[in-house]
Amino acid sequence: MKLSFKEKVYKVAHDIPKGKVATYGQLACLVGNKKAARAVGLFMKNNSDRSVVPCHRVVAANGALTGYSFGRGSATKKKMLEKEGVIFKGQKVDLSKSQWKKIV
DNA sequence: CGTATGACTAGCT
């Protein structure tokens, strides 16, 4: 079975461990199209698995909490991440400490 | 198939 880009994105996103976050570009790179960060975000928005896929563990390349049209948006997202152990720097995620690094 | 859309990113001013 051939996984669609979107399927891969969901798969990788689901692989993000608790307390860690990944950037759209990173996910895009993991699925094979590092320039498809846009498409990645698109799937997160059209997510049907928002309760299944930890889309809240996906942030912008600079650690900003972009998007997230769930709950109170970035507020809820930030809360969830902080609760999971993600380090925050002001209003952004401290990628230097909480960016997920896929171990292959 | 062509157009429109979007939770992106990097570079410049």
Place this chain on the structure above:
DNA sequence: CAGCTAGCCATAC
């Protein structure tokens, strides 16, 4: 530091 532009991609219609 903030704002803007251009480039790139997959999906839906």
